[in-house]
Amino acid sequence: MSEYRYVGRKRRTKEDRRFITGLGRYVADVTLPGMSHVALVLSPHPAARIGAIDTAAALALPGVQAVVTGAEIARHTNPILHGLALPGVRWYPLAVGQVRYVGEWVVAVVAASRHIAEDAAELVRVDYEPMAWVGDPEAALAPGAPLVHPDHGSNLFYRRTFVWGDVAGDFAKAHHRLASKVYWGRSATVPIETFGVVANWNRGNDLLDVWASIQMPKYPDQMAHCLRLPLNAIRVHYDVDVGGSYGVKRGIKHSVLVGYLARKLLMPVRLIEDRLENMVGGDMHGPDRRFDVTLAFDADGLIRSMKMRALDDIGCYPGRSPLQLAKPVGAIVGPYRIQSVEYEAVAVATNKTSQVxxxxxxxxxxxxxxxxxxxxxxxxxxxxxxxxxxxxxxxxxxxxxxxxxxxxxxxxxxxxxxxxxxxxxxxxxxxxxxxxxxxxxxxxxxxxxxxxxxxxxNGAFEPLFNPANDTTTWMESCQVKVDALGGVTATIATSTAGQGHQTLVATVTGEELGFDPDCIRVVHADSLQALPGNSPVASRMAIMLGGAAAGAARQIKERVLAIAAHNLQRPVDRLVYREGAVFDLDNELRTLNWAELVRIAHRKYHQMPPGMEPGLQASYVWEVPKGGTMPTADGxxxxxxxxxxxxxxxxxxxxxxxxxxxxxxxxxxxxxxxxxxxxxxxxxxxxxxxxxxxxxxxxxxxxxxxxxxxxxxxxxxxxxxxxxxxxxxxxxxxxxxxxxxxxxxxxxxxxxxxxxxxxxxxxxxxxxxxxxxxxxxxxxxxxxxxxxxxxxxxxxxxxxx
Amino acid sequence: MNRQAVRLTVNGKPWHGEVPTRLTLVDCLREEVGLTGTHVGCEHGVCGACSVLLDGEPVRSCLMFAVQADGRAITTVEGLAAPDGALSPLQDAFWECHALQCGYCTPGMLIAAHALIARNPAPSDGDIREALAGNLCRCTGYQQIVDAVRLARRRMGEVPP
The missing domain is CATH 3.30.365.10 (Aldehyde oxidase/xanthine dehydrogenase, molybdopterin binding domain)
Structure with a gap:
């Protein structure tokens, strides 16, 4: 039997009840008084120069509040950050000067209803001058290929060949070499909920409130950067249920656009992608990758070395996509004892929607x-x-x-x-x-x-592929608070897209404190209240959020033991914590129960150990285990x-x-x-x-x-x-x-x-x-x-x- | 914009209002009636997230206009529990089996499963898969959903003591 009382046991989740009764709260369920709706004009061309944009007919339609072009956005926002240093690659929510893929957003229309916004979007006239374009990544690398970003001068966004170990020697020693070529086609996780975002500029407090179906590390930071706002002027509400993501719900261009519009128009604005917008221009396609793999091996099947070339068609804007070639570096030999590896990672831009x-x-x-x-x-x-x-x-x-x-x-x-x-x-x-x-x-x-x-x-792939990025901190956090009546509430710093974080935190906290997880409340902070975190990406929350919750709960236990030691006048090491109560190991009759301990913490300062903070709460911010190191020169x-x-x-x-x-x-x-x-x-x-x-x-x-x-x-x-x-x-x-x-x-x-x-x-x-x-x-x-x-x-x- | 009066019975309660003729039933339920449990997934009738019961039959509420439902009775996910809030056997089985993750397709899945059980209280495993085949889920791989319907079938088949 397991050593755990709650961990690993079959238990009903905390989240499911609201979903089976229709009481989830997704971004499309967030409605604010006077809210306006966005519809988009999409590029019909894989590449074209944008000429005149005639918005008069759209603006004349009753109910239309604004029609916004890329030129306006570029004047008032900073380009969206991407993972690499790529001069001349400027990414804005709306196309500026030229379009680079079919489906790219060109004009945003804001109106009193989505119906009217769509009607008006059809009235916008855009003059396009089609340009040469390239859809195949091998062709995109050829000399003279049409340039996706002419100002960058090349379609090659990243290339590096890593050599780890004695590849040449191992290849020479091996009895056999065998090359294979495979192609991973462009697909994605395609959640049933499209991406959506609602933003409202709170004029009384100079604060942008944001509700979004988001799964994105450093999302508020990026919005602040793009919108030229202090980070503490953006409040992202993480209590929005996200209708599936599995990686793709990044929505940064959507959020910058809607944030800009809400502040410009001084009204709540919402953009919920329709399915076509989502598929064609939502920037949510996945890897599109050609591999050449050569293994060097012996007659008995022992594999000595591997050479791998991975060429990824990342589409138009890089986002985080080239970094998806970097993460596999951490498991580049799979579960195998391969001694040396040569890995060439190549990221190529084409005139397709961006990879995420x-x-x-x-x-x-x-x-x-x-x-x-x-x-x-x-x-x-x-x-x-x-x-x-x-x-x-x-x-x-x-x-x-x-x-x-x-x-x-x-x-x-x-x-x-x-x-x-x-x-x-x-x-x-x-x-x-x-x-x-x-x-x-x-x-x-x-x-x-x-x-x-x-x-x-952790984000070790970031400094690996971009030496200008020296981020090695990828913490996650949890606050655990015991209220004056002994109830336990845990606060987490992220939204959830079906991963069951409330169940996770309640289970871990309950295990540590010895309380039934059903009695523990777990809430999502907003980004201003939240301790630092990095969102539920990279299979990290059982480890990182679970670890943070355990850390906070253990601090609660330490504080309770200190209070008990002071009141029982016993050394802490002669006391034991069990299910909320503290017992004297030398005399089981000497005990303080949870209600007494909580009452001392919240109400009886005269019984508190000298110098101890009143109340009973703990915060724990945990760095990724073994994190915090920069890559070596050889990667x-x-x-x-x-x-x-x-x-x-x-x-x-x-x-x-x-x-x-x-x-x-x-x-x-x-x-x-x-x-x-x-x-x-x-x-x-x-x-x-x-x-x-x-x-x-x-x-x-x-x-x-x-x-x-x-x-x-x-x-x-x-x-x-x-x-x-x-x-x-x-x-x-x-x-x-x-x-x-x-x-x-x-x-x-x-x-x-x-x-x-x-x-x-x-x-x-x-x-x-x-x-x-x-x-x-x-x-x-x-x-x-x-x-x-x-x-x-x-x-x-x-x-x- | 053309508007038209609509009378519906939603989860046993009468509702009437004047809506744009081009308003889809799902948008009407969500925005006019105020029941947001029914979700919009694809808006072209494939994913099933917007499923509701129309006079007891499962339909895609994104594929019909609210005005077409005039005079009809609609059951949404909010109407599946008993009036006292007790979960339906299927809802309870979905919880027991964790037949969901993000919950977005769940209302449609529950509607499809309720429609199945209503017409066939003892469905075979094949019947269950057939009944759920018009509803897409990206979280579960369907297994715990099928398990949940099986569990509800078994529990409903048990003779009460």
């Missing part, structure tokens, strides 16, 4: 590239795919294990988790089923993936602190006629250390696998030869339904992290980090009897069907008449 953070921050594509290369090594050597993985796994006794790029993995037992999962999947029987299906003439395959989820995120750095492991085993069948992939069975072994709430962790894993299946089989922001996005609706951009997602069997394992208060690691990106690789592995296993390999995600039915048809044609030709 997506679940895993670039790790899922990287894992797909690594896992595909491992499968190919197995095929090359005629080895079992899992045997190759086991041959190279870091062993449980080797932790902490430093990988070539300088990160220490904290703990793990990859062999044990895989063994457990193989047993649960009854792998031999699963293989027999696959083979029986094949014997019937069907295309069946089994896929594997074994990979890591870096968690507890070695401690990236995230904690490393969760997952392994996938999937059986799929492909319809020969349509190319449709049906997933028959799915098993995932998962080790994220100590689990705080099993239903929440399992839910994230199920959802992550579903995202991964979508990215692997269906979802793609496809552009046509005219630079138009052709997947701007849910009819064209296919999200998996309950029919496409199978029953999933999760296999739990726990290797505690030595770095966190309860041994917890992160799990917010679990499933997604390995599922795409597992699907690809299964599909390619199914196609292997035909000699077909597909090296591109998503593996649309049409893409598979085409490969099958090509093969049939090829066979027909060869057989001849």
């Amino acid at each position: 953070a997506v679940r895993g921050f670039g790790q899922a594509p990287t894992n797909y590239a690594i896992e595909t290369a491992i499968d190919r090594v197995a095929a090359h050597l005629g080895m079992d795919r899992l045997a190759v993985r086991r041959r190279n796994f870091i062993q449980s006794h080797e932790f902490p294990y430093r990988i070539p790029s300088g990160t220490d993995y904290d703990s793990g037992d990859y062999d044990a988790v895989l063994t457990k999962t193989v047993a649960r999947a009854k792998l031999e029987a699963l293989i027999a089923r696959r083979d029986a299906l094949r014997a019937e003439g069907r295309l069946a395959g089994i896929g594997f993936a074994t990979c890591l989820e870096p968690s507890g995120g 070695r750095v401690q990236m995230y602190p904690c490393y969760s492991f997952e392994c996938h085993i999937a059986l799929v069948e492909i319809d020969r006629g349509t190319g449709q992939v049906a997933i028959r069975d799915w098993f995932m072994g998962h080790d994220c250390g100590t689990v705080i709430n099993p239903d929440i962790v399992h839910g994230m894993s199920y959802g992550g696998i579903a995202h991964g299946i979508g990215a692997a089989l269906y979802e793609e922001f496809a552009y046509d030869e005219n630079g138009q996005l052709v997947a701007g609706s849910f009819v064209d951009y296919l999200l998996p339904s309950v029919h496409e997602i199978p029953e999933i069997a999760l296999v739990d394992h726990c290797t505690p992290s030595p770095l966190t208060p309860m041994g917890q690691k992160g799990s917010g990106e679990s499933g997604y980090l390995g599922a795409p690789a597992a699907v690809a592995s299964a599909v390619n296993d199914a196609l292997s009897p035909l000699g077909i390999t597909i090296d591109r995600l998503p593996m649309h039915p049409s893409r598979i069907e085409q490969a099958l048809a090509d093969k049939r044609a090829d066979m027909g030709e060869r057989e001849g008449p």
Whole structure:
């Protein structure tokens, strides 16, 4: 049995009740008296110079309050910050001078209703002079390619080749070298709620109030920078329920625009994206990445070294997207004991909507590239795919294990988790089923993936890719307050997009204090009240917010013990805290209960230890464990602190006629250390696998030869339904992290980090009897069907008449 | 702008008002009736977040105008619990199974599940998946939602003591 009373137990969450009764409060539910609505005029061109903009007809429409262009925005706001130093790349909410992708916002219309704003947007006339444009990132690097940002002089936004260890020597020593090329298509997490923001300029206090469906580190800081306001003139209300994000709800351009409009017009203004605005110009597309991977390995499957080139099509504005090439540096060898690595990261601008953070921050594509290369090594050597993985796994006794790029993995037992999962999947029987299906003439395959989820995120990728950025602090915070009647309230510094932070904090605080988590209230501060934090990104909150809550609760216990020691006249080390009461170890009858202790703290200063602050409250701000170091000159750095492991085993069948992939069975072994709430962790894993299946089989922001996005609706951009997602069997394992208060690691990106690789592995296993390999995600039915048809044609030709 | 009078019965209570003829039913429910539990997801009838029961049948409230619902009875997520606030067996099972994360698709999922149970109190697993297939969720991978409907099915099938 667990040592914990609440942690790790099945318990109902604190959040779900309001959602099942329709009482959530999302940004679209925030209404203010006299609120105005924004609609946008979108660019129809992938690149064009903006000529005259005629707003007269729009302004003449009754109910229209303002029509704003990029020129005006550029006069009154600073460009939006992006992660790199890129002279000549100026990013504003509305296009200035030229448009750079289809869907870019050109004009904003503010009106009394969204209906009127949309009507008026249709009346705005913009003269465009189309320019040459480029949609393919390889073409964008060619000499003479049209420039996405002419003032920058190049479409190359980032390129660096890192060499960690003796790559040349290891390649020379190895018996074999094998190159593979894979492509991760442009998709995203696409929450069902689009992005929205409401802002109101509070004239009495010179304060901008903001409600937004936000998941964004340093969001208020960025708004303050862009709006030329002091940071304490912006109050972001973190008590807004966010309708899904999984990385993408960054919304900085939306928020700067609406903040500017609210202050200009002195009225509350709201912008809720419609679905097309969200898909075409919401700046929420994910990585779009080509990989070249070469492994150097021995005849027994030992992999000595890896060379990886990752070329990412980041779209028009960089945002945080190039940094998504940097985060995987912290798990660049996956769970494998690869001794040396060469990694070339290339970020290229094209005339497409901007890329933003997506679940895993670039790790899922990287894992797909690594896992595909491992499968190919197995095929090359005629080895079992899992045997190759086991041959190279870091062993449980080797932790902490430093990988070539300088990160220490904290703990793990990859062999044990895989063994457990193989047993649960009854792998031999699963293989027999696959083979029986094949014997019937069907295309069946089994896929594997074994990979890591870096968690507890710090921003070490920022200084790694941008030496001008020396940020090494990525704290999270929690305040715990005991009121005068003994009730406990915890305050957190972030909004929540379904991760269950209230449950997390109540569970951890309850565990520490020995109180039922149901009795602990958890509230979201606004950004002015909040202690410093960095938002729930990077699988960090179980670790960082859980750690901060535990730290604050432990301080409460210390204070209570000090009060008891003073009143019982006993040394603290002879006292013990249990469920709110303090007992004398030498005389159990000598005790002070919670009500008495709280009363002393709040009401009886004469009984307080001398010098102790009245009341009973504590704040805890926690830096990421092992954080706080800058990268070395050769680009070695401690990236995230904690490393969760997952392994996938999937059986799929492909319809020969349509190319449709049906997933028959799915098993995932998962080790994220100590689990705080099993239903929440399992839910994230199920959802992550579903995202991964979508990215692997269906979802793609496809552009046509005219630079138009052709997947701007849910009819064209296919999200998996309950029919496409199978029953999933999760296999739990726990290797505690030595770095966190309860041994917890992160799990917010679990499933997604390995599922795409597992699907690809299964599909390619199914196609292997035909000699077909597909090296591109998503593996649309049409893409598979085409490969099958090509093969049939090829066979027909060869057989001849 | 054309406006037209509309009379609805929403969660058992009469409501009437004059609304723009182009106002969708979901916008009417959210902005005029004041019930924000029904959510807008795609506005083109795919995601199901805006599902409500119209005379007991699940419909996409983003795909019809409020004026088309004149004289009809509508049930939204706010109307699923008993008048005393007791959760419906499906709501309770959703909580028990943590059949949600962000909660945005949840009202539509609950409406779809209630419509299923109303017409088929003992649905098979296949029936459950069929009934939920018109509602998209990005958080859960659907598993805990299916689990919740199964749990409600089992509990509702139990003979009371």
